[in-house]
Amino acid sequence: MKFELISLAGSKVNESVYEVIVPTIDGEIAIFPDHEALVSVAKPGVISVRRDKHHSDEQLEYYAISGGVIEIANNKVRVLVDDAESGEEIVESESRAALERAMKLRDQATNQVELEKAHQLVDRHAVRLKVADLHRRKRRM
Numbered sequence: 515m516k517f518e519l520i521s522l523a524g525s526k527v528n529e530s531v532y533e534v535i536v537p538t539i540d541g542e543i544a545i546f547p548d549h550e551a552l553v554s555v556a557k558p559g560v561i562s563v564r565r566d567k568h569h570s571d572e573q574l575e576y577y578a579i580s581g582g583v584i585e586i587a588n589n590k591v592r593v594l595v596d597d598a599e600s601g602e603e604i605v606e607s608e609s610r611a612a613l614e615r616a617m618k619l620r621d622q623a624t625n626q627v628e629l630e631k632a633h634q635l636v637d638r639h640a641v642r643l644k645v646a647d648l649h650r651r652k653r654r655m
Contacts, residue, residue, distance in 0.1 A: 515547045515589040517563065519577060521598040526577065533564035534591050536584055545591050552586040556593060558637050560645055572652060576601050578645040580638060597638075601649020604642050613639035 517534050519527040534545045537559030561577040582595030616635035623629035 515545075515549075515591060518590070518592045519561065519579075519595070519598050520592065521595050523597075526598045526600070527563070529565075531563050531565050531591075532567045532569070533562075534593075535562040536591075536593060537561070537579075538584065545586060547589055549586050549589075549591075551588075552584070554584045556582045556584050556595065558634075558641055560641060560648070561593065561598075574648075574652070576645045576648045576652075578604065578638075578641045599642060599645065601645045601652070604646040604649070606643065606646045606650075609639050609642040609646060613643060 515531065517527055517529060517531040518525065532546070535542055536545065537557050538554045539557050540554070542559075543554070556579060558579060558581045561579055563575045563577070564573070565575070566573075578599045579593070579595045580597040582593060585592045585594075613636065616632055616639055620629065620632035620636055623632050
């Protein structure tokens with residue numbers, strides 16, 4: 515099936531894959547060829563991609579996403595997000611520092627708007643670190 519991951523910066527992935535696991539507001543869903551048509555909301559999290567049916571879990575590829583919209587139809591999965599990064603693109607030290615700054619903002623928030631913005635930043639950088647960690651583990655194997 516065709517998988518497209520499109521961010522505001524442009525197309526991140528546009529190729530044939532066997533399986534895509536996407537975080538939705540109702541939980542993770544695994545999408546395989548001939549999946550039923552569906553439109554759903556993606557929440558910030560990790561997209562996992564298995565390129566070939568015979569690939570093991572160690573061969574999965576990971577992308578950190580900011581949330582967005584998922585469209586499944588006619589053996590095509592399209593995920594539209596504001597931001598998406600692969601494990602190769604994420605610099606762990608920068609993400610760790612950004613997470614620390616976001617947690618400090620959260621702790622110093624003086625109103626609900628600041629608190630919500632800080633929570634979003636904490637979630638974003640925590641997901642980026644998770645993807646970087648998954649990518650690092652994959653490289654070791």
